[in-house]
Amino acid sequence: MRLKSSVIQAGFYMIKNLSRQEQGKFRGYASVFNRIDAHNDVIKPGAFVESLQKRKVALLWQHSIKDPIGKILDAREDSFGLLVVAKLNLGLRLAREVYALITDGSVNALSIGYKVVRSRRDSKSGVRMISKIDLWEVSVVTFPANEMAKISTVKALRAPIAAAGRLFLTGF
Numbered sequence: 001m002r003l004k005s006s007v008i009q010a011g012f013y014m015i016k017n018l019s020r021q022e023q024g025k026f027r028g029y030a031s032v033f034n035r036i037d038a039h040n041d042v043i044k045p046g047a048f049v050e051s052l053q054k055r056k057v058a059l060l061w062q063h064s065i066k067d068p069i070g071k072i073l074d075a076r077e078d079s080f081g082l083l084v085v086a087k088l089n090l091g092l093r094l095a096r097e098v099y100a101l102i103t104d105g106s107v108n109a110l111s112i113g114y115k116v117v118r119s120r121r122d123s124k125s126g127v128r129m130i131s132k133i134d135l136w137e138v139s140v141v142t143f144p145a146n147e148m149a150k151i152s153t154v155k156a157l158r159a160p161i162a163a164a165g166r167l168f169l170t171g172f
Contacts, residue, residue: 029082041129044130052076058138060137070095075135111138
């Protein structure tokens, strides 16, 4: 299985009085189309469509099959990339730790685990153009390969002071 990472620039909305069901949710791009990543790969629009129809995608910590941390509520392609909405299982200690790392900006990346089904390599650039992927999982990770994916929302009871500073600096 191939692993592909995407940076999530931490963008936070301060949301108060959340119901228990809303806590731990986040939304962001697990993969971005038409960008060369650190593995010299480019994922093309449409690459995920069949795989998303086949199975649910797991939500893991650092690609460890021993560490599921929640579930993917929705995964779909749009014109920018693979947009996911996920919910951390805050009943798990590890998921609470990951949630704290995301909300304070310490961890800022998503990554995908997949098998390449169809691709071609550009003879001039050497870049592999991936047109079909068998997607198995999305992970919250420390080190990304694709620096374009971003979290757009993290639902938290209160944003830590460090995150609130980033809110101001990034225009949220």
